[in-house]
Amino acid sequence: QRFTLLCLSTMTTTRPRKNLLLLSVAALALLSTTPLLTYAQDAATAATTADIVEDDVTDLGDVIGDAMGDITEGLDEEVVDLDDAAAASVEESSESEEVTAVDATATADETTTTAESTAEATAESKTDEQTQAQAEEEQATPPPAQTGPFIDLFGEVLLSLEMVDETHAQVHQHYTNEVLSGKKVVGLYFSADWCGPCRQFTPDLVNFYDKMNARRGKKDEFEIIWVSRCRDVDSFGQYFTHMKWLALPPQEAMGQRGQYLGEKFKVKSIPTLVLLDEIGNVITLDGRNKIP
Numbered sequence: 001q002r003f004t005l006l007c008l009s010t011m012t013t014t015r016p017r018k019n020l021l022l023l024s025v026a027a028l029a030l031l032s033t034t035p036l037l038t039y040a041q042d043a044a045t046a047a048t049t050a051d052i053v054e055d056d057v058t059d060l061g062d063v064i065g066d067a068m069g070d071i072t073e074g075l076d077e078e079v080v081d082l083d084d085a086a087a088a089s090v091e092e093s094s095e096s097e098e099v100t101a102v103d104a105t106a107t108a109d110e111t112t113t114t115a116e117s118t119a120e121a122t123a124e125s126k127t128d129e130q131t132q133a134q135a136e137e138e139q140a141t142p143p144p145a146q147t148g149p150f151i152d153l154f155g156e157v158l159l160s161l162e163m164v165d166e167t168h169a170q171v172h173q174h175y176t177n178e179v180l181s182g183k184k185v186v187g188l189y190f191s192a193d194w195c196g197p198c199r200q201f202t203p204d205l206v207n208f209y210d211k212m213n214a215r216r217g218k219k220d221e222f223e224i225i226w227v228s229r230c231r232d233v234d235s236f237g238q239y240f241t242h243m244k245w246l247a248l249p250p251q252e253a254m255g256q257r258g259q260y261l262g263e264k265f266k267v268k269s270i271p272t273l274v275l276l277d278e279i280g281n282v283i284t285l286d287g288r289n290k291i292p
Helices: 002-011 016-140 149-154 196-213 233-240 256-264
Strands: 157-163 169-175 185-191 222-228 272-277 282-284
Touching (some): 185 196, 222 256
Parallel strands (some): 185 222
C-alpha cells in the first residue's frame, strides 16, 4: 500500500508517459497486495474463531470436569454403599451361621438328653422287670419249712440290698436259716435315719463288719441284722443304702416283731448293738461300746 501511494504521488510530478507507466506499476502492486490482505483477514478471522473455539472448549472442559466430579462422587457414594451392603451381608451371614450353629448345638444337646433319658428309662424298665420276675419266681416256689431260735426271733425272711448303680438299688429276700447258716456271731442293730448318733456310728460299724469278715480262717462268720426304727418305708430304703448287712422287713421292724425284740433285749436308746452267738444266746447287750 505504501508503494502504491508512492507511485500515485510521483505521477503528479512526472511526465504523462511516465505517469502511465507508473500507474500500471501501481495497479499491479495493488493487485498483488489484495491476496495478502485477504489472507491476513482470513488469518485474523481464523484466530478469532480459534479463540472462540478455545473458549468453547474451555467451557466444555469445565462442564465435563464438573460432570465427571459429580459422577465420581456418585460412584464413590455407590462404592461406599456397596461396601456397607457387603459388610451388612457378611454380618447377617455370620449371624445366620451363628444361629444355625446354636440351633445345631441345641438339637445335638436335645438328642443327647433324649438318648440318655431313653437309656435310663430302659435300664429302669429292665430292673423293674427283673425284680418282678424274681418276685414271681419266689412266690411260685413254696418256702421251705424253717425252725430254730433265729426263726423265732427274726421270722422266716430277711432282706439284703444290692446297689445297681449310684442311684438305683435292688432288694433281695433270703430265708433266715439259709442266710444265717455258718454264722458264729449275729448282731442286732437298732438304729434310725433321724437319729444323729446313729448316723455317726453306722460308718464305724461298717468298718468293724468288714474287718471281722476279712479275718483269716474266720471269713464271713459275722453277720448283723438291722432292726429299723425309721418312721416310714422310704426312709428305711434310703438309710439301708449305707449298710452292708441284713435287715428285718420294714413292716416287721416297725411292727410287733420290732417291738418284741426291743423289749426282749432291753433297748432303751439308739443306736444299740446286741451280739448273739450261733444259737441265739446273748453275748452282750452293749456291743456299741465293745467296737474298737
